[in-house]
Amino acid sequence: QVHLVQSGAEVKKPGASVNISCKASGYTFSSYYIHWVRQAPGQGLEWMGIINPSGGDTSHAQNFQGRVTMTTDTSTSTVYMELSSLRSEDTAVYYCARDRGWGGSAFDYWGQGTLVTVSS
């Protein structure tokens, strides 16, 4: 069955970068886009961006302009999300999620989440 397995929790200092991985299994990796969503403690869900695992093309929310980089490694069925210039407000659980369509649909499978804590 479909699984998205994310890398483990991270603690970072302000100004640093974090790189989170999301390894897919149980389906054809190149056929489904992947989204990134984050959730600050006690808060709602915030869409960060989307990547085409096959072509590598991306789109992201303006809130993260210049700070987010999404990449893909088809050889390992893994997508990565790097967030740079971290600040305390970036403390959140970060999720990858599969698009059930072809980049324009709802999210049918989610990773388990990766907690990123930004603290000096």
Added chain:
Amino acid sequence: DIQMTQSPSTLSASVGDRVTITCRASQSIRSWLAWYQQKPGKAPKLLIYKASSLESGVPSRFSGSGSGADFTLSISSLQPDDFATYYCQQYDTYPYTFGQGTKLEIK
């Protein structure tokens, strides 16, 4: 950005009740709306996509309706497992946006 507004923010109900959650978009999103259920410490779970299509494996007591800018999620007979937080999400236009959530509590 398209704003998604859910109401109510908190809903108290009992097992067996029928409940409805409303989601309003700041502009038309046609039928490109999803509903998710989230429990503490867990990832969201897709319940409804394209406003009214039930995701595979989701109990039929969940239903969605609406189009344009106004949508509802209904649960016909609440079960103990249904007490959670519910989010609507538009996927008509980037950036995709979520409602602020509705916490469904046991009365």
